[in-house]
Amino acid sequence: AQKVTQAQTEISVVEKEDVTLDCVYETRDTTYYLFWYKQPPSGELVFLIRRNSFDEQNEISGRYSWNFQKSTSSFNFTITASQVVDSAVYFCALKRGGSNYKLTFGKGTLLTVNP
Amino acid sequence: DTEVTQTPKHLVMGMTNKKSLKCEQHMGHRAMYWYKQKAKKPPELMFVYSYEKLSINESVPSRFSPECPNSSLLNLHLHALQPEDSALYLCASSQEGQIVHEQFFGPGTRLTVL
Numbered sequence: 001a002q003k004v005t006q007a008q009t010e011i012s013v014v015e016k017e018d019v020t021l022d023c024v025y026e027t028r029d030t031t032y033y034l035f036w037y038k039q040p041p042s043g044e045l046v047f048l049i050r051r052n053s054f055d056e057q058n059e060i061s062g063r064y065s066w067n068f069q070k071s072t073s074s075f076n077f078t079i080t081a082s083q084v085v086d087s088a089v090y091f092c093a094l095k096r097g098g099s100n101y102k103l104t105f106g107k108g109t110l111l112t113v114n115p
Numbered sequence: 116d117t118e119v120t121q122t123p124k125h126l127v128m129g130m131t132n133k134k135s136l137k138c139e140q141h142m143g144h145r146a147m148y149w150y151k152q153k154a155k156k157p158p159e160l161m162f163v164y165s166y167e168k169l170s171i172n173e174s175v176p177s178r179f180s181p182e183c184p185n186s187s188l189l190n191l192h193l194h195a196l197q198p199e200d201s202a203l204y205l206c207a208s209s210q211e212g213q214i215v216h217e218q219f220f221g222p223g224t225r226l227t228v229l
Contacts, residue, residue, distance in 0.1 A: 033215045043203055045158070045220035052215075091157055095215060101146060101171060103218065105157035 002027045004094050006106035013082055014114050021077040021109050023092030029053075031097030034068065034075045039108070040088040051075060053097075082113045118142075119221035121206050127227045130196060136224045138189040138206030146170075147189040148207040148218060149181060158205055164189060165211060196228045 003026040013019045025034065036048040049059060051068050059066045063080045079086055089110050093103040119140045128134050138147065146165050150158035163171035164183040172181075178200075180192040189206055203223045210216040 035217060037220075042222060043205075043225070044222040045205065045207075047217045047219060050215070050217045097215065101148070101163045101165075101209075102160055103158075108155075108157055 002029075002032075002094050002096065002104045004092050004104050004106035006090075006092055006109050008109045009107070010110045010112070012112045012114065015084060016081050017113075018078060018080050019082050019111065019113075021079075021090050021092075021111065023075045023077065023106060025073050025075065025092070025094045027073075027094060027096070029096050033095045033097070035093040035095070035103065036066065036075075036077050037091045037093065038088045039091065045091070048077075079111075082111075084113050084115055087111060087113045119206055119208055119219050121204075121221035121224050123224055124222065125225045125227075127229065128193065128196065129229050130198075132196075133192070133194045135193065136191040136204055136206075136226075138191075138221055139187055140208040140219070140221075141187055142208060142219065143186075143210075144208035144219075145186060145211040146209045147183060148209075149179075149189065149191050150205040150207065150220075152203040152205055152223070154202075162191075193226075196226075198228050201226055201228045 005024045032053045034051045037045045039045050065078045067076045089108045091108045092106040122137045149161040152158040161175045162181040167183045178195050182190040205223045206221040207218040209218045
């Protein structure tokens with residue numbers, strides 16, 4: 001069975017602070033894929049990143065960075081110098097390899113960035 | 116064009132009404148999805164279409180009826196819904212193939228069943 005745990009239900013920070021959203025996953029598959037999505041109040045899920053299980057390279061995209069560690073089954077997401085527009089619910093998700101379509105989502109973390 | 120569109124944005128219907136939700140994408144994606152999302156919860160997969168054929172039905176009640184008229188369109192027909200079906204309904208699409216691709220989501224339809 002697959003499982004994604006986002007232990008932080010809500011996080012509140014002040015603008016310009018750095019914030020890390022945690023994601024821990026469980027799977028018995030050797031090939032799997034991890035995703036982060038952002039859901040602002042408008043409702044649309046916005047794709048942020050996909051990471052394959054065989055690629056542990058960390059990634060940086062502007063103020064966003066992701067730390068993938070297979071040894072601890074974690075795929076954490078850091079926002080540097082947070083902005084009010086970063087306020088949203090962030091979901092981490094896991095997908096099996098192969099033709100399986102199903103995403104296993106974590107429960108999400110509500111990030112509020114205060115001015 | 117990297118957009119998934121959904122209509123209507125909001126829908127209020129009675130339990131005896133029949134309505135349809137529509138989803139469209141022009142990214143050439145051959146997999147399309149319907150999700151249901153209740154407040155403060157992650158999305159739950161309902162249906163998956165692959166090459167216009169229903170591939171997955173996650174034991175969804177028959178009052179929800181999906182349809183994929185062509186590779187760009189996905190409909191969700193609603194009939195005799197219950198108040199507990201009130202939720203955000205999200206459509207998504209992705210490429211098909213051996214390599215796993217991310218799903219792109221539409222803005223959703225907020226459904227209220229009275």
